[in-house]
Amino acid sequence: MISVTINGQPQELEVSPETPILWVLRDFLALTGTRFGCGMGLCGACTVHLDGTAIRSCVTPISVAAGKNITSIESIENDSVGQRVQQAWMDEAVAQCGYCQGGQIMSAVSLLTTTPQPTDEQIDNAMSGNLCRCGTYPRIRKAIHRAAGTESLSTHTNGSQVQANDTLFREVKV
Structure with missing residues (x-):
């Protein structure tokens, strides 16, 4: 049994400690706003907050969240x-x-x-x-x-104005 708070609600979960947070949210709690993208933590579609810090839920086991707070997109409006x-x-x-x-x-x-x-x-x-x-x-x-x-x-670090066709977020950080 893993105790965690998800979107402000205490949860007692009977799942394997290795189960990624993403699948706990989607498959066990029907919170489908957090998406599966790459499954390797590289694309960011699965981003949630763990005690206020952005993490990749597809590669973070639920055991890491034991006793902590998970916030998903479903409750970010709060x-x-x-x-x-x-x-x-x-x-x-x-x-x-x-x-x-x-x-x-x-x-x-x-x-x-x-x-x-x-x-x-x-x-x-x-x-x-x-x-x-x-x-x-x-x-x-x-x-x-x-x-x-x-x-x-909104300007580049060199002071020039951002253009509509500007390429941003050029590198994926692992």
């Missing part, structure tokens, strides 16, 4: 930063297919919680492990700046 990020995502029309957006939002909330007014470089670094096949990176960056209240500061 967080004031989460509310701002979700509103900014809508205002900037970030999503296209939407598959990666839960993980993108979870990473953005984690960033803004620790760094309330991030630079473009900080955004790029924090979001580099979240892949978007639709290429909405410029809108993601703009939405993060909007949620931080710094949308007028």
Whole structure:
């Protein structure tokens, strides 16, 4: 039996300690907003918060979360930063297919919680492990700046303005 709090609700789970958090959320608790992408922690679609820190749930066993708090996309609206990020995502029309957006939002909330007014470089670094096949990176960056209240500061580290076709989050950090 593993005791964990998920989205503010205490849970007693009868699962193997090696079961990835992703499958506990999806298969045992029917919380399907957290998505399976690569299964190796490289794409970010499965991002959730463990005690407030963004983690890849597809490679993190539930035993790591014993006695801790897991927050998934289903309850991020209960967080004031989460509310701002979700509103900014809508205002900037970030999503296209939407598959990666839960993980993108979870990473953005984690960033803004620790760094309330991030630079473009900080955004790029924090979001580099979240892949978007639709290429909405410029809108993601703009939405993060909007949620931080710094949308007028969206520039490259060299001071040039961000262009609509700008390539962001160039590297996947393992």
